[in-house]
Amino acid sequence: MRIVIALGGNMIVEGKSTGTYQEQKAKLEKSAKVIVDLLKMGHDLILTHGNGPQVGNLLLQQASISTVPALPLRILGAMTQAQIGVMLELALKNELLNSKDANLSEKEVIVVPTSVLVNSDDPSFQDPTKPIGPFFDENQFTKIKIGEDEIYKTFNLGYRRVVPSPDPVDIIERQLIESLSKAGNLVIAVGGGGTPVVSKKGKLEPVDAVIDKDRASSLLAREIHADGLLILTNVDGVYKRFGSAEQKLISKLDRMIVDDLEKDGELQSGTIKPKVYACQTFVENGGKFAIITSPDKALKALTGKAGTIYGTPIEI
Amino acid sequence: MRIVIALGGNMIVEGKSTGTYQEQKAKLEKSAKVIVDLLKMGHDLILTHGNGPQVGNLLLQQASISTVPALPLRILGAMTQAQIGVMLELALKNELLNSKDANLSEKEVIVVPTSVLVNSDDPSFQDPTKPIGPFFDENQFTKIKIGEDEIYKTFNLGYRRVVPSPDPVDIIERQLIESLSKAGNLVIAVGGGGTPVVSKKGKLEPVDAVIDKDRASSLLAREIHADGLLILTNVDGVYKRFGSAEQKLISKLDRMIVDDLEKDGELQSGTIKPKVYACQTFVENGGKFAIITSPDKALKALTGKAGTIYGTPIEI
Numbered sequence: 001m002r003i004v005i006a007l008g009g010n011m012i013v014e015g016k017s018t019g020t021y022q023e024q025k026a027k028l029e030k031s032a033k034v035i036v037d038l039l040k041m042g043h044d045l046i047l048t049h050g051n052g053p054q055v056g057n058l059l060l061q062q063a064s065i066s067t068v069p070a071l072p073l074r075i076l077g078a079m080t081q082a083q084i085g086v087m088l089e090l091a092l093k094n095e096l097l098n099s100k101d102a103n104l105s106e107k108e109v110i111v112v113p114t115s116v117l118v119n120s121d122d123p124s125f126q127d128p129t130k131p132i133g134p135f136f137d138e139n140q141f142t143k144i145k146i147g148e149d150e151i152y153k154t155f156n157l158g159y160r161r162v163v164p165s166p167d168p169v170d171i172i173e174r175q176l177i178e179s180l181s182k183a184g185n186l187v188i189a190v191g192g193g194g195t196p197v198v199s200k201k202g203k204l205e206p207v208d209a210v211i212d213k214d215r216a217s218s219l220l221a222r223e224i225h226a227d228g229l230l231i232l233t234n235v236d237g238v239y240k241r242f243g244s245a246e247q248k249l250i251s252k253l254d255r256m257i258v259d260d261l262e263k264d265g266e267l268q269s270g271t272i273k274p275k276v277y278a279c280q281t282f283v284e285n286g287g288k289f290a291i292i293t294s295p296d297k298a299l300k301a302l303t304g305k306a307g308t309i310y311g312t313p314i315e316i
Numbered sequence: 317m318r319i320v321i322a323l324g325g326n327m328i329v330e331g332k333s334t335g336t337y338q339e340q341k342a343k344l345e346k347s348a349k350v351i352v353d354l355l356k357m358g359h360d361l362i363l364t365h366g367n368g369p370q371v372g373n374l375l376l377q378q379a380s381i382s383t384v385p386a387l388p389l390r391i392l393g394a395m396t397q398a399q400i401g402v403m404l405e406l407a408l409k410n411e412l413l414n415s416k417d418a419n420l421s422e423k424e425v426i427v428v429p430t431s432v433l434v435n436s437d438d439p440s441f442q443d444p445t446k447p448i449g450p451f452f453d454e455n456q457f458t459k460i461k462i463g464e465d466e467i468y469k470t471f472n473l474g475y476r477r478v479v480p481s482p483d484p485v486d487i488i489e490r491q492l493i494e495s496l497s498k499a500g501n502l503v504i505a506v507g508g509g510g511t512p513v514v515s516k517k518g519k520l521e522p523v524d525a526v527i528d529k530d531r532a533s534s535l536l537a538r539e540i541h542a543d544g545l546l547i548l549t550n551v552d553g554v555y556k557r558f559g560s561a562e563q564k565l566i567s568k569l570d571r572m573i574v575d576d577l578e579k580d581g582e583l584q585s586g587t588i589k590p591k592v593y594a595c596q597t598f599v600e601n602g603g604k605f606a607i608i609t610s611p612d613k614a615l616k617a618l619t620g621k622a623g624t625i626y627g628t629p630i631e632i
Binding site: 019061086175 | 334335336337373376377378380381383384385386387388391394395396397398399401402403405406409410413414424426427428429431488489491492495496499501511513518519520521522
């Protein structure tokens with residue numbers, strides 16, 4: 001089966017890490033082991049990943065020296081696609097080379113910096129709400145150099161930049177990604193949700209925005225005709241009353257259950273909501289199944305013994 | 317014919333530009349026109365490019381804020397591969413979409429962040445000589461934060477970091493690049509000479525070094541069985557007595573002519589020497605021809621009417 005796996009931030013940096021190279025490298029090497037275990041099940045995998053801490057760091061560095069021009073967000077995201085992508089590629093390649101399995105050791109790994117079409121009239125462009133980068137207090141805020149088109153809002157912890165988070169409409173490199181995967185390669189794509197581009201007078205123009213990586217992964221899975229979508233995060237599934245003493249894993253989702261969860265306000269905590277809807281959109285548009293779980297439960301979840309599944313359980 | 321084109325820095329930033337996004341974008345859009353004109357001749361092209369100013373800027377930004385961990389050079393190069401690569405990809409895609417030629421408008425463009433194997437016992441690791449990033453005067457130098465394994469040397473203009481510039485030995489993604497090109501895609505690869513990696517106990521480990529982009533392009537051309545190598549730079553060919561009143565274009569090179577030029581000290585000025593040897597290595601290892609010229613003479617040079625050619629002239 002062909003499965004798109006969206007790697008959570010916890011597979012790239014430790015919770016409290018500031019994101020040094022060595023920390024990210026060690027974490028990605030651990031994650032590569034999980035992915036190669038999934039490859040051993042015989043599936044074709046396409047990997048996607050987040051980039052929040054990395055693009056946040058890059059934004060700060062870009063703004064810290066006046067003699068070097070700061071590059072806009074639209075291109076910083078692309079840079080993190082190669083930063084994380086190449087580190088993950090090498091970790092995977094080493095894990096594959098040492099797998100002692102001829103099918104795996106010759107597998108090629110490729111990073112595809114991906115652009116994603118969004119609508120220029122997406123409502124999020126009128127009302128940007130996605131916060132990125134650091135908080136600034138009143139004193140710092142008066143001193144920072146604010147670029148053209150940058151919007152800041154006040155939050156509890158101070159001022160913070162907000163950007164649009166438009167819906168992904170089309171993965172520009174989808175044909176390439178699909179054919180690379182069908183040829184047996186391990187593809188890393190749509191990092192950080194991809195570089196958002198709009199179509200203006202027949203031209204693709206990148207824009208300063210952030211596409212939710214789970215929504216982009218869901219669209220990619222649909223467009224390349226994947227069978228499954230596996231979203232790996234820091235919880236092993238979707239829970240009712242999450243965080244309370246009576247929390248209860250929901251092992252199966254469908255539209256009715258999601259509607260009920262939404263109605264009961266169960267999807268508010270953390271970042272579970274976009275993940276649940278990414279699963280729903282995929283399965284309602286031709287996908288066989290979508291799973292939300294943690295990296296250490298991934299193998300079990302694919303055989304139906306852990307995690308939360310939306311759609312038809314997998315036949316073994 | 318399959319031709320690897322190495323784009324010079326003058327196709328990415330203006331000579332005196334500090335490298336703003338808009339300047340790079342405008343320059344790459346102009347360069348995309350040149351490349352699409354070459355595609356119209358019916359050749360399959362693989363593009364490579366430099367990254368000197370971009371990685372220099374990134375190094376400075378990384379060193380300018382103490383609260384965010386600086387990433388090492390090995391991964392900054394990868395980041396510039398996506399930075400320049402994605403901007404070039406979109407510029408090419410727009411130029412192709414608007415070419416009104418069905419063969420071209422459906423052509424896919426893909427950036428392949430590339431890793432390049434080097435020998436861990438390459439002599440350059442013992443004696444790093446490739447200067448990168450800014451000059452520091454005595455006063456600045458005492459204040460800068462010098463990372464582990466970083467070596468600085470004194471030059472006329474001050475202190476400057478030097479890194480090894482090892483010979484490229486193998487392009488890790490060569491099979492993928494070759495098959496992507498054979499399938500009719502326009503591939504951008506080996507940006508900035510690629511991410512240098514060494515093999516240590518059966519594992520690929522990135523190292524802080526810079527591979528000459530023309531040498532890496534020459535190796536790529538050999539490994540993917542390209543017919544030609546076209547090195548585009550800011551002069552329209554190799555000259556005798558370059559810069560003098562009697563300067564004379566050398567339209568054809570072979571081993572004897574190169575030996576004579578070397579003996580006469582004609583290859584010392586600027587960066588022409590590695591380009592000449594990149595051409596020689598390619599042609600002596602199976603390549604049909606290699607050309608050194610400027611972007612505006614590229615079309616003419618491919619029909620034998622401009623530039624400097626090494627090897628068999630092209631049959632039209």
